[in-house]
Amino acid sequence: MEQFTEQFLKEVVYRGIESDELDYKAAQSWTALTRGGRGKIIRHLIALANNKGGFLVIGVGEDQAGRPSLYTGVSDEECASFDPSTVGTFVNRCVEPPIDFTIERPLIDGKRFVIFIVKPFTQLPHVCCNSVDTELSTGVFYIRTPEASSRPAMRAIEMQQLIQRAMRNQRQQLARVLRGILYESGSLSSTSSESQFADMIDSSAEFFKRRKNPPKESVLFQLSLLPETPGTFDLTGLRKAAADAWRWNPGINFFDGENIENAYLTNVSLRFMASQGNWMWQLYKTGLFHCIGAFPPGSTIDGATLRAWCLCIANFLGRLCTALGWQEEQPLLRIELFNVENVSLVCPPGTPGTCKIGKIEFEFRRSAADLAAGSSAHAAKMLKSIGERFNLTDSQIARLTGPCSGNEGLFR
Numbered sequence: 001m002e003q004f005t006e007q008f009l010k011e012v013v014y015r016g017i018e019s020d021e022l023d024y025k026a027a028q029s030w031t032a033l034t035r036g037g038r039g040k041i042i043r044h045l046i047a048l049a050n051n052k053g054g055f056l057v058i059g060v061g062e063d064q065a066g067r068p069s070l071y072t073g074v075s076d077e078e079c080a081s082f083d084p085s086t087v088g089t090f091v092n093r094c095v096e097p098p099i100d101f102t103i104e105r106p107l108i109d110g111k112r113f114v115i116f117i118v119k120p121f122t123q124l125p126h127v128c129c130n131s132v133d134t135e136l137s138t139g140v141f142y143i144r145t146p147e148a149s150s151r152p153a154m155r156a157i158e159m160q161q162l163i164q165r166a167m168r169n170q171r172q173q174l175a176r177v178l179r180g181i182l183y184e185s186g187s188l189s190s191t192s193s194e195s196q197f198a199d200m201i202d203s204s205a206e207f208f209k210r211r212k213n214p215p216k217e218s219v220l221f222q223l224s225l226l227p228e229t230p231g232t233f234d235l236t237g238l239r240k241a242a243a244d245a246w247r248w249n250p251g252i253n254f255f256d257g258e259n260i261e262n263a264y265l266t267n268v269s270l271r272f273m274a275s276q277g278n279w280m281w282q283l284y285k286t287g288l289f290h291c292i293g294a295f296p297p298g299s300t301i302d303g304a305t306l307r308a309w310c311l312c313i314a315n316f317l318g319r320l321c322t323a324l325g326w327q328e329e330q331p332l333l334r335i336e337l338f339n340v341e342n343v344s345l346v347c348p349p350g351t352p353g354t355c356k357i358g359k360i361e362f363e364f365r366r367s368a369a370d371l372a373a374g375s376s377a378h379a380a381k382m383l384k385s386i387g388e389r390f391n392l393t394d395s396q397i398a399r400l401t402g403p404c405s406g407n408e409g410l411f412r
Helices: 006-013 035-049 076-081 084-092 156-185 191-212 235-246 257-262 303-323 368-373 375-389 394-400
Strands: 022-025 054-058 060-062 068-071 101-104 114-118 142-144 150-152 219-226 269-273 279-284 289-295 332-338 344-346 359-365
Touching (some): 006 054, 006 114, 022 035, 035 054, 035 084, 035 114, 035 142, 035 150, 084 101, 191 269, 191 279, 191 289, 219 303, 235 257, 235 269, 235 279, 257 269, 303 344, 303 368, 303 375, 303 394, 359 375, 368 375
Parallel strands (some): 022 054
Antiparallel strands (some): 054 114, 101 114, 142 150, 219 289, 269 279, 279 289
16 A cells, blocks of 8 residues: 655645545544444445545545534544454455455544545455445445545446456456566567557647647757556546546636636547637547646746646646556656746745756656645655746745645636
8 A cells, every 4th residue: 555645634634625535523432433334434434445446535524514614633533443453354344355454543633533444455356245234234345436426336337337347457457467477478569559658648749739830949848757658548438537536626717627628539539629718638648748838938937826836737747647547657757848947946945946948858658646645745845846947945845845735727
């Protein structure tokens, strides 16, 4: 199970909106719960694991309107009651196969919270094997719905989706085994897929330049997420995956719900071209994600805005990996900035940093699960790499990689 940063867990606690990946419960003690109360928690855990994984936060109550906004935290006694060994033993007596989850107990703004971190199933979906009062019934598959309900899979389409996800997981595992065998024998080359992705990125960038026609001296920011191997997603699936990923974005105006509403399908991708801003993104059937934007020529780049944008895109990419069903996949994240020689990056205190090279480029490969788990850490990594190339001081880089805020537009 991947480790989560303190900042990421804080974002989860304060998200404030229940979804198919997040549920909140008021402060309570595991040892003081009735069997029915424990069964209710297990029902949520099964449902999350049978979907895309997610989080169950203990210590957030509801206000009079039913919103999870009372951040009370839990007492020391309540916190200690959620012993991972005791809870895990009880939970997995009721579930087959066992659920892969951990329990974190972070201290956030002086208050302790209990957070169940649930991984999605990797081979077979989870089924209840022991009834618990009226909360759990033997032989039932529980699912998590977009309306934040954890309930039995009752419709044929819901069972079909569970089966399809299980089959897809098995295909991915088989593909990894075969790739390993072929690479070891020297029978498989990655050249063809790399060439395919390069062609897509070049084509996307050229389309953007034709449509937006930015001045030749414009600073171009290009981000690409390249899957380990090309996928075969259908266009409807791409739209759904993008919509699922967008529900978790921080609400910054250049990545909001309008992106999905105004995105349109091409023969090979889901594309969004900003009507007001000078930027575009595409999600291809191969799983490749490409985003490109242009700064006005000779402009300076605002550090606070860049910081907010990097957190937003890192958060989106992590959620996109989950929505696409990637678990063991290790995609490559590539960042490129063009025409940046003598361009300044403003990040007070101190004078702006100035880039002395014409192009900035860097990349790093992470597991899809790692991208989903650590959006803040990956945003900080992007920002640090950019800040270094703009010759910022250590204190400016520390400020640049600090907590993200603001909702400015990056590409005007």
